[in-house]
Amino acid sequence: MGLYCIHYHKICIKMSGEPNINQREVDTNTYLQRHRILDLFNNMTSLLIYNKPEEPREFLIEQLEKLKVAQQSGMYYPCLFDESNLHAIFGMLDPTKRGFISKDQYCEALKTIGVKDFELLPTGAEIDKITIDTFLREAKKGLAKYSATFKV
Structure with missing residues (x-):
């Protein structure tokens, strides 16, 4: 069984007794980069800190919904700068x-x-x-x- 911990710019994987740890780390980092997961987390965190909504979970859901619409329409991307x-x-x-x-x-x-x-x-x-x-x-x-x- 493994323990995964995500830091803003680095993924660390701690596996007890399992070989091929380096390949798992490479695969994990490749996956995160390909899907821009850390960029997504950084962007959402920045939006949260900037806006400081009373209901952060609902705010994040709204931002993710806007992101989905933006992906489909190419119109608006949730961003700090207008x-x-x-x-x-x-x-x-x-x-x-x-x-x-x-x-x-x-x-x-x-x-x-x-x-x-x-x-x-x-x-x-x-x-x-x-x-x-x-x-x-x-x-x-x-x-x-x-x-x-x-x-x-």
């Missing part, structure tokens, strides 16, 4: 309202909000001027991928 948050982030990076930010600001902002996969050389990068439209498009696309917790 468009107004993204506008605010861009505004902080462009306090003089020039209408653009640098490529470095763009990259750092996306990484900071959890977007891992984004266009490194978007329109405007060649002149170091990333517009809000480009920033919003890449942020939304990246957040959808991250928040979906399934393959998009």
Whole structure:
């Protein structure tokens, strides 16, 4: 009989007297990565902490239902950041309202909000001027991928 314990970024498997422990750990990690289980847990935990609902179980059920609808329709993914948050982030990076930010600001902002996969050389990068439209498009696309917790 085994004892499985899930940590946010690592799975540990303790099996008494069973050989092939390493293969079980590899299989478990592969399964969790393929199905994005840890991403799902991290996203749901973040939503819980941010929203602090009175009924956390019901809140999680609602979020999972939204996720299911999103998977079927491609419309909305439960996420901490909405468009107004993204506008605010861009505004902080462009306090003089020039209408653009640098490529470095763009990259750092996306990484900071959890977007891992984004266009490194978007329109405007060649002149170091990333517009809000480009920033919003890449942020939304990246957040959808991250928040979906399934393959998009």
